[in-house]
Amino acid sequence: MxxxxxxxxxxxxxxxxxxxxxxxxxxxxxxxxxxxxxxxxxxxxxxxxxxxxxxxxxxxxxxxxxxxxxxxxxxxxxxxxxxxxxxxxxxxxxxxxxxxxxxxxxxxxxxxxxxxxxxxxxxxxxxxxxxxxxxxxxxxxxxxxxxxxxxxxxxxxxxxxxxxxxxxxxxxxxxxxxxxxxxxxxxxxxxxxxxxxxxNNGMVGKTIQYIGKAAHAGGSPHLGVNALNAAHLGLAAIHAQRETFRDADTVRVHPIITKGGAAVNSVPSDVRIETYVRASNVPAILNTSEKVDRAFRAGALATGAMVRIITNPGYLxxxxxxxxxxxxxxxxxxxxxxxxxxxxxxxxxxxxxxxxxxxxxxxxxxxxxxxxxxxxxxxxxxxxxxxxxxxxxxxxxxxxxxxxxxxxxxxxxxxxxxxxxxxxxxxxxxxxxxxxxxxxx
Ligand SMILES: [Zn+2]
Incomplete structure (x- = not known):
């Protein structure tokens, strides 16, 4: 041999x-x-x-x-x-x-x-x-x-x-x-x-859609529901959670807006976000994922918009x-x-x-x-x-x-x-x- x-x-x-x-x-x-x-x-x-x-x-x-x-x-x-x-x-x-x-x-x-x-x-x-x-x-x-x-x-x-x-x-x-x-x-x-x-960290992936109501952005915004404002509040609510992330869990949440509105003179009625929720262990991923969902719901609650949150398995x-x-x-x-x-x-x-x-x-x-x-x-x-x-x-x-x-x-x-x-x-x-x-x- x-x-x-x-x-x-x-x-x-x-x-x-x-x-x-x-x-x-x-x-x-x-x-x-x-x-x-x-x-x-x-x-x-x-x-x-x-x-x-x-x-x-x-x-x-x-x-x-x-x-x-x-x-x-x-x-x-x-x-x-x-x-x-x-x-x-x-x-x-x-x-x-x-x-x-x-x-x-x-x-x-x-x-x-x-x-x-x-x-x-x-x-x-x-x-x-x-x-x-x-x-x-x-x-x-x-x-x-x-x-x-x-x-x-x-x-x-x-x-x-x-x-x-x-x-x-x-x-x-x-x-x-x-x-x-x-x-x-x-x-x-x-x-x-x-x-x-x-x-490496693991993660789940989310796509979020805020659905509002279009209206004239200058003439009659009071008739609309601003999905971008809802998204803005959702993102701010995520940031408000960051002090609760434990260092040992190496949590990372980093959303992006993939659609922010259709035309500048129309109240945004369809706004989309993608985000990951990453952490070093599965319990921390699940716990953070819940906080992120709650934050996105807060944006919808505050503005009267609707939000759809799809969570997909990411990586372990x-x-x-x-x-x-x-x-x-x-x-x-x-x-x-x-x-x-x-x-x-x-x-x-x-x-x-x-x-x-x-x-x-x-x-x-x-x-x-x-x-x-x-x-x-x-x-x-x-x-x-x-x-x-x-x-x-x-x-x-x-x-x-x-x-x-x-x-x-x-x-x-x-x-x-x-x-x-x-x-x-x-x-x-x-x-x-x-x-x-x-x-x-
Ligand atoms: Zn690579």
């Missing part, structure tokens, strides 16, 4: 041979950003790459998702290596689509590069011959939880149930036989490092597996040195990797390779060697550790994982977050 060190060295050399191509693919995606559940071109590009490299590929999963599988033919753990297909909407970003405002201001294009780097290296026959089990490369749609009204329309038409792509993958059964999951996100911590560990808090992190840490350190692998703190941001982390051992390290503000107009991946090539190598070497020797380490990690919930408990939990009610005095 070939030892791990030589499997890793063959794997690494074959990734090196494809380094330029992998950066090109990432930059191609950067220049053609598509937001969640609209990633038609990105998905096709990933599917074609996987097909051309001999993978068995499934497409159209959760609308735009792709899975390419590499089966060693020997029994062993099944590992999912993931990359997110979607961009954000950040008009003004240097690589934004001028029509849609879509932009890769979260570095997901580099994730796809790092996922394909793992695929490129493992497909080498002398590597795969030394492994057991299966590896699935999952291009997942819609990690960014945005365009809530669009996603509600996809829900109504039955295209999706959940707003997050990985959630749909879970619901559709594509994680049923997966044992371990990983993905590398780009990050902006100390440049040139990998970040490991950490955790993420907690990354320590034993898996340790294997990854060792491999990451072998590439860039011990001192350059740093521990991450809790992040008040959210991800649907959180959902995956509730059902199986999961890691989401960061490749700190960017400049600018995440989700801002100046967020750019600067170091493709780290974000794509080395990130792919660190994950691929971890896969080799897990699947060498008949998959012994992978079995151990998966066997000792104490899952917070089963897949069906997960689906029930998520469905339980959903509510839709209308309030008027």
């Amino acid at each position: 070939v030892d791990r060190a030589s499997l890793k060295s063959t794997f690494s050399s074959s990734v090196n041979l494809r380094a330029d191509e992998l950066e090109r693919v990432s930059r191609d995606i950067l220049d053609h950003p598509e937001s969640g559940y609209r990633e038609i071109r990105t998905s096709k590009l990933v599917a074609e790459w996987l097909q051309n490299n001999g993978f068995e590929v499934k497409t159209g999963i959760a609308k735009t998702g792709v899975i390419g599988t590499l089966d060693t033919g020997r029994p062993g753990p099944h590992i999912a290596v993931m990359g997110e297909l979607d961009s954000l909407l950040v008009p003004g970003h240097a690589h934004a689509d001028s029509d849609t405002g879509a932009a890769h201001a979260c570095g997901h294009h580099a994730q796809i590069g790092s996922m394909l780097a793992v695929a490129a290296g493992l497909t080498e026959s002398s590597v795969i011959d030394g492994l057991a089990g299966k590896i699935s490369f999952m291009g997942t749609p819609a990690e960014e939880y945005i365009e809530l009204e669009y996603r509600e329309s996809l829900q109504s038409s039955g295209d999706i149930e959940f707003f997050g792509g990985k959630q749909e993958f879970i619901k559709l059964g594509f994680f049923n036989d997966v044992d371990i999951a990983m993905l590398t996100h780009t990050g902006g911590e100390t440049a040139g490092t990998f970040g490991i560990g950490g955790s 808090p993420a907690k990354y597996d320590e034993s898996l992190t340790e294997i990854y840490r060792h491999n990451a350190a072998s590439l860039i040195g011990d001192d350059n692998v740093i521990r991450l703190n809790h992040s008040s941001g959210c991800t649907d990797m959180g959902d995956v982390s509730q059902i199986m051992p999961t890691i989401q390290p960061t490749a700190n390779a960017t400049s600018g503000n995440g989700h801002g107009i100046d967020y750019l991946v600067e170091n493709y060697d780290l974000a794509v090539v080395k990130a792919g190598k660190a994950m691929g070497m971890t896969v080799i550790d897990l699947l060498a020797d008949g998959g012994e380490k992978g079995r151990k990690i998966s066997g000792s994982f104490n899952a917070p919930m089963t897949i069906s408990e997960y689906l029930n939990r998520m469905r339980g977050f959903r509510s839709d009610f209308t309030y008027s005095e």
Whole structure:
């Protein structure tokens, strides 16, 4: 049997041979950003790459998702290596689509590069011959939880149930036989490092509609009911709750108005808001969600408007597996040195990797390779060697550790994982977050 060190060295050399191509693919995606559940071109590009490299590929999963599988033919753990297909909407970003405002201001294009780097290296026959089990490369749609009204329309038409792509993958059964999951996100911590560990907030998403009564804004506002004023009071009432948020719960509530009125000379009668309610734990999410609903109702009560509040399941808090992190840490350190692998703190941001982390051992390290503000107009991946090539190598070497020797380490990690919930408990939990009610005095 070939030892791990030589499997890793063959794997690494074959990734090196494809380094330029992998950066090109990432930059191609950067220049053609598509937001969640609209990633038609990105998905096709990933599917074609996987097909051309001999993978068995499934497409159209959760609308735009792709899975390419590499089966060693020997029994062993099944590992999912993931990359997110979607961009954000950040008009003004240097690589934004001028029509849609879509932009890769979260570095997901580099994730796809790092996922394909793992695929490129493992497909080498002398590597795969030394492994057991299966590896699935999952291009997942819609990690960014945005365009809530669009996603509600996809829900109504039955295209999706959940707003997050990985959630749909879970619901559709594509994680049923997966044992371990990983993905590398780009990050902006100390440049040139990998970040490991950490955790993320969870959240629910809300769409709010205030319904008032239109009237002449100058001549007869007394005949109208001002939905914008109702919304204004609702937002102020949320701010009045902030002193009740406990630091330990890392609560974040950050509404936006997506429609503020129709014409300036007409009393606004239809005003829409989207918000998240984020916290580090589910009880705090639920408790804050109730306060936010109460605040929105207060705006309707005060003005005599009506308010409809739809709450959708968001993402669960993420907690990354320590034993898996340790294997990854060792491999990451072998590439860039011990001192350059740093521990991450809790992040008040959210991800649907959180959902995956509730059902199986999961890691989401960061490749700190960017400049600018995440989700801002100046967020750019600067170091493709780290974000794509080395990130792919660190994950691929971890896969080799897990699947060498008949998959012994992978079995151990998966066997000792104490899952917070089963897949069906997960689906029930998520469905339980959903509510839709209308309030008027
Ligand atoms: Zn992201």
